[in-house]
Amino acid sequence: MSQKLYNSYTQYIKSTFSERVQKISIDAGFTCPNRDGKKARGGCTYCNNDSFSPFYCSSSKSIYQQLNEGIDFFYKKYPNQHYLAYFQSYSNTYDSLHVLKKKYEEALSHPKVIGLVIGTRPDCVDEKLMEYLSKLSEKYYLVLEFGIESTLDSTLERINRAHNYKETIDAFELAKKYGIKTGGHIILGLPGESREQMLEHAKKIAELPLNFLKLHQLQILRGTKMASDYMENKSDYKLFNLDEYVEFVAHFMSYLKKDIVLERFTSEAPESLLIAPQWGGFKNFQIVHLIENEMKKKELYQGKFLT
Ligand code: SF4
Structure with a gap:
């Protein structure tokens, strides 16, 4: 029997x-402590929230309306499907518990919504919030998704994340204590990281109670601090071309713990925002296909090199 390549979402x-x-x-109209001055100002150097927000996503509309517009988009093709409200933009646990409850519960009041996926920073969670989310997760599907980005403090500092990796570990452990499912994001190709250091990310996150993983190739986006840094210090950046990325991710997967579910392999920023790398308009699903083929060709599978 052939070995399963990886755990797919x-x-x-x-x-x-x-x-x-x-x-x-x-x-949902949140901000982020890395932007409003609580931790830092200006945000992570690569961050441009416009790069991943669909057209119906706007804090000027109610949560319910955004859900309706999103659902309308899929309705013709899939009239009966149900939805998870994905609190995606900025840090979606960064407010008082009272405000958070109101926003999450507005989403859950939609008859088509059966659960929440809440994206946030590792330094924006505490026991009280976890206690509440834990209760919510008894009734609804719920995932708390953290930006890990890198497991190296030197990188986190360089990209102005304004938190360290220990805080990431603590946030995941806290979620585990309350029985909450977790997701994480890792960016591959951050400035200063070698191939070996990026492979170390796979080994280190194996120690986290992590259920879902999204991988992103570093993209330099217009309007970010990283864009200016990239223009001035291009030799510091070793951005993946598509072939290199496919080869690397296939290898990375072999060091990834077997029970982590792979939710994404790439980012897909709008053309209008993307400075580099340019991959010739390849779509997500095509890149997934290339990665799968590479894994098959090299006889790799998730966790193959883990002892
Ligand atoms: S990436 Fe997330 S944490 Fe960083 S500035 Fe943007 S919203 Fe804030």
Whole structure:
């Protein structure tokens, strides 16, 4: 019998729910302590929230309206499917518990919504919030998603994350204590990181109670601090071309703990925002296909090199 290549999110959704379930992104009007001065100002150097917000996503609309517009988009093709409200923009646990409850519960009041995915920073969670989310997760599907980005403090400092890796570990442990499912993001190709150091990320996150992982190739986006740094110090950046990325990710997967579910392999910023790397308009699903083919060709599979 052939070895399964990796734990895919599509497969996970199919086996977890007895129906089609789709995420709908929401901009709930939060900000971020790395922007408003609580931790730092200016944000992470690569951050441009416009790069991943769908057209219906705007904090000027109510959460309910954003959900309706998102659901309308899918309705013709999948009239019966249910949805997870994806609190995606900025840090979606960064407010008083009272405000957070109001926003999450507005999303859950939509008859088509069966759960929440909440994106946030590792330094924006505490016991009280976890206690509440834990109760919510008894009734609804719930995932707390953290930006890990790198496991190296030197990188986190360089990209102005304004938190260290120990805070990431603590946030995941806190979620585990309350029985909350977790997701994480890692960016591959951050300035100053060698191939070996990036492979170390896979080994280090194996120690986290992490359920879902999204991988992103570093993208330099217009309007970010990283864009100016890139223009001035191009030799500092070793951005992946598509072939290199496919080869690297196939290898990275072999060091990744077997039970982590792979939710994404790439980012897909709008053309209008993307400075580099340019991959000739390849779509997400095409790149997934290339990675799968590379894994098959090299006889790699998730966790192959873990002892
Ligand atoms: S990436 Fe997240 S944490 Fe960093 S500035 Fe943007 S919203 Fe804030």
